[in-house]
Amino acid sequence: MNMDDGQLVRKAKTGDNEAFGILVKKYRDPIVHLAFQMTGNWNDAGDLAQETFIKAFQRLSQFREDSKFSTWIYRITVNLSMDHHRRRKRMREVPLEVEPAGQKGWLDRLLNTADSNADRLETEETNRSIRRALNRLSGNQRTAVVLKYFHEKSSLEIAHIMGCSETSVRTHIFRALRNLRKALPQSA
Amino acid sequence: MKTCAYHPFLPDYRDENLEPALRKKVRIHLRSCRSCRALLEETDAVVRVLRSAPKPDPGRAWMRRYHRELDAGLRSVAAGEKPVLSVFAKVRLFLASLRPALLAAGAAALLIVGILAGRFILPRSSGVSGNPQVLLFSARSPSESQWTDFLTESEIWMLAVVNYEPEEDPGSAYLALNRETAENLLRRSLILEKKGIEPDREGLIRFVQGMQMILLETTNSDEDAKRLVSDSRQSILEMRLLDRSRLLRRIVRESGSSGV
Known part of the structure; x- marks a missing residue:
């Protein structure tokens, strides 16, 4: 099945979960990498990526296709990562980053x-x-x-x-x- | 360096991502603007460093687990079930609801538990090889609770080190780092290394190696305790030992003692 993202999205919108599965396979790695680059933590990145795809699946019918699917899914990830960053800042968690000095x-x-x-x-x-x-x-x-x-x-x-x-x-x-x-x- | 209206266009100019008319305008401007020429050079140097960085890699085992969990999560959503949040997500949501003051209280409580664990709860050691409780632990398949206990103890110990503020409380981390506690954890970690955890063997070995190195240093060293705490803290943070320990605890809980 050699379809572009637009075709897969249209099929997925009709309830074809296999088509959505192909989209997930295509974007799951770039999305988790993006989430990691935004959060600096693989466990958080895994959670954010999962949340991204679940949101995408649940809101697919609202996706108007006036942008590419990749743009839309990247946008979801970026928004979730920014929320995550704000939460972390509020919480002042124990920093697990390498100490700068x-x-x-x-x-x-x-x-x-x-x-x-x-x-x-x-x-x-x-x-x-x-x-x-x-x-x-x-x-x-x-x-x-x-x-x-x-x-x-x-x-x-x-x-x-x-x-x-x-x-x-x-x-x-x-x-x-x-x-x-x-x-x-x-x-x- | 003076700010010029053309500055924001330089990164795209460098990457040849400007439309032809704008690109031509920038090229002509560059001939007469020293500030833009200098900035273009600097931009080039920074972009080279950024692009030289290899793609971050969490390791194959992590990626496999991520694919599996993603699949399972989407399947449950597609089946109309409530998605199962991972332990990390649940903890994150829980922590998000707490105020920093409560977190500080929690850290203090953990520190106290750590000190008590070091002094009263952990079995007393009597020499390098003679602790019967540890031998019993190695003789049979460790139960889920034994694994969890070990990992929890390690986390308490690591949190005590990470949160140690010498100016505020000069004695506390030293208490948590006492020789007895360290020896006990070291022996257990050596046993755990032999057993391994199949779902994340690589992660376990690295974790245990890290623990051993820290504990060996702690037990063998007579060096200044303050410097030792600082080195250990650096190692715990750099190797993300707390993250690893929490991950292993989740694996143990999810797979149960039979899967370990």
Whole structure:
């Protein structure tokens, strides 16, 4: 069955769960990655992804198809992630992120000794500093950067996903890159 | 750097994502604007770093579990049942309803429980290899409650370390980190490593390795307790040991002692 998203959505709207299943299979990995990039926690990301697809399934009849299915489902994920972020902020949870300051702990060094590999360590360090830098951005700036550079969305698509103008998206990205420049020593 | 009206267009200009007329305008402007040229270079450097990052990878076992849970959740929704929320989602919803003050009270209560567990509840050790209770634990398949107890104890201990504020309470984390508690947890973790958990063996081994390293260091070291707590806290946070422990507790509960 080789159908595009539009055809699958129309079939799913008529109650064809198999068609919806194909859409889920196609988007489940990008969606959980997006949720992770927004929250920084795989368990939260898994929950948010599940919530996204359940919402999409329940509200499919309300999807007017004036945008692509991918835009719509990304929008649901972004909204849920932003809500999640706000909740976390209110709760002031124990931070499970790597502490920004300081060097690698002795345990990390010990565990890495066995299969020490300079490239891998460097990649891990880059990932960690990118995560930390992204965490310091505002919700809108982070969303725009994640969608543009990790999901290769155009400014127009991001505008549809975030529900704002293309000009706002460009401003978010410009400001985010300016902030990231300060936070990412590798870009100096 | 002066702000120029063309600045927001530079990221899309760099990626060749501007419509031709606008692109031409920016190109002409760049010839005369030093600020934009400098910013374009900076943008390029940042974007290169961002794009050099590999895709985040939670591991194959995690992805398989995620696919399974997603499938099950959607099936129950399609069948008209109420979706089954994962334990994490339930806990999150519960915590969301609590105020920070209550959370602080909860953390304090956990700390007290941790100290009591370290002093009174955990079996007393009498040397490196002679604790009968631990040997009994290793001789048969551990029950669900034994697994849960171990993981809960570990979490209490880790929370005590993570929440430790030396200025506020100089003695508390040291109490939670006493040699006896650490030795007991270490021996149990060594036994758990042999048993393994099939549904998440990789996660368990990494968890246990982390625990062992922390506990070995704790039991063998006479170093300054404050530095030790700080190192352990760093390790717990970096390796997300609390997350791992909670995940394992969920697996144990869901699979029951037979599946372990």
